[in-house]
Amino acid sequence: MAKEHSIEPAAFAPILADLGLDPQTLPQIDPSTFAEAKGSIGRGRGDVFLGPIGTGLDIPAASALYKKHVDPVLGPANAMVLYFKSPRVDAELARWRNHLWPWLHVVGLYRIQGGAIRRESFGGAESLPGKAERDGFVLVAKRREHVMSPTSTTAKFDANAGGWNPQPGNPGYAHYRWMRRYVGRFAKVEDGARVLDFGSGAGWVGIEAALQAKDVELCAFDPSPEMTRFAAENARAAGVAKFTARVGFGEHPPFPAAGERTFDVVFSSGVVSFSPDIEQWCDGLVSTLHSGSTLVIGDIQRESAGMQKRRANRILLPARELNAQTPAEVRARLERRGLLHEATAGYQLTDPIPQLTHHADKKLGGVLSPVLLALNRAAAGSSLAPSRFDSWVMRFKKR
Numbered sequence: 001m002a003k004e005h006s007i008e009p010a011a012f013a014p015i016l017a018d019l020g021l022d023p024q025t026l027p028q029i030d031p032s033t034f035a036e037a038k039g040s041i042g043r044g045r046g047d048v049f050l051g052p053i054g055t056g057l058d059i060p061a062a063s064a065l066y067k068k069h070v071d072p073v074l075g076p077a078n079a080m081v082l083y084f085k086s087p088r089v090d091a092e093l094a095r096w097r098n099h100l101w102p103w104l105h106v107v108g109l110y111r112i113q114g115g116a117i118r119r120e121s122f123g124g125a126e127s128l129p130g131k132a133e134r135d136g137f138v139l140v141a142k143r144r145e146h147v148m149s150p151t152s153t154t155a156k157f158d159a160n161a162g163g164w165n166p167q168p169g170n171p172g173y174a175h176y177r178w179m180r181r182y183v184g185r186f187a188k189v190e191d192g193a194r195v196l197d198f199g200s201g202a203g204w205v206g207i208e209a210a211l212q213a214k215d216v217e218l219c220a221f222d223p224s225p226e227m228t229r230f231a232a233e234n235a236r237a238a239g240v241a242k243f244t245a246r247v248g249f250g251e252h253p254p255f256p257a258a259g260e261r262t263f264d265v266v267f268s269s270g271v272v273s274f275s276p277d278i279e280q281w282c283d284g285l286v287s288t289l290h291s292g293s294t295l296v297i298g299d300i301q302r303e304s305a306g307m308q309k310r311r312a313n314r315i316l317l318p319a320r321e322l323n324a325q326t327p328a329e330v331r332a333r334l335e336r337r338g339l340l341h342e343a344t345a346g347y348q349l350t351d352p353i354p355q356l357t358h359h360a361d362k363k364l365g366g367v368l369s370p371v372l373l374a375l376n377r378a379a380a381g382s383s384l385a386p387s388r389f390d391s392w393v394m395r396f397k398k399r
């Protein structure tokens, strides 16, 4: 039997084929040799197979060592394939994922038992044909900059734009619309105001805001052309007469273009956690405001009980959950840019409400969904501890 440290990528041929990688050319790095290695391991830049990785390691120290040695040889858009040789609980692999961040983000997982392979991805789980020669786990990780790059973001939201634009009758529709209304009404909009939806998705936050008053001029942008198309359709159907959509990123917002006015009220809901460069994104956000403008910004609450539990136990998590800022961090960034904080609220209750809502929508035909929504509406903005909410929203005034 081959010695553990001489494991070859070819032992995982079906997995590598699934990833489009060639086991013959994929360099293998044995992490047990790092202690002797001086500096980088000196190969070309590309994909890397790293393993075997045992149990009982000091995960923060080992992740830092991997970064030191593998970073110089991992290409910008390439994958590090990590082989974990012995059985372990998901929480241990979740810890690896947490410590590889923000260098790398885990984008895929294969579980191998008796040679049979089960692939887990953000799209779901399924068995792979073929057998691996070793049992254990294979994680696939890519650079944060790649996972969160403008190209990846546009492709991701274009591909799933329909999923972010639910229709009446879809499970969760009432809840989805209520959350957008809550954020869209977190600031008062005056008649004739110029309003911007910064990272609009399907546009509902801006639309709800615009519907508060008469003759509002609503502008919206999003990196995904498909999302802006949905936003335009939804604005038209909702009766927002003055609507302009553009494609662009918050780090370099496409509004206001040269010669255009800044905005009276700006909304950004659920966007900042997608930014690869939050400082630049905040600069972009503040550049759309003038003195006296109102800003409403909301996002997921990374310190909620539910989000903490997900980080501790789940191996695959969307990058935004690791990238998310706390409201205090966002507030500090905006105050440094001359904004005055006016209000903060939590609005989406945390664990177990989202799971119950999902279950009620998908499995119980929605019968309990109105009760859960009523619970959320009653709790939104209350004095419950911030850790009880999965989402926050804040309002600021520009000096």
Ligand SMILES: C[S@@+](CC[C@H](N)C(=O)[O-])C[C@H]1O[C@@H](n2cnc3c(N)ncnc32)[C@H](O)[C@@H]1O
Residues within 6 Å of the ligand: 153, 157, 164, 180, 198, 199, 200, 201, 202, 203, 204, 205, 222, 223, 224, 227, 248, 249, 250, 251, 268, 269, 270, 271, 274, 275, 276, 281
């Ligand atoms: C969770 S959705 C929220 C959409 C909408 N604001 C809402 O509340 O329904 C996140 C949106 O942010 C957009 N986005 C991602 N990265 C962005 C960036 N750097 N700047 C602006 N928008 C971005 C995505 O394309 C997506 O439509």
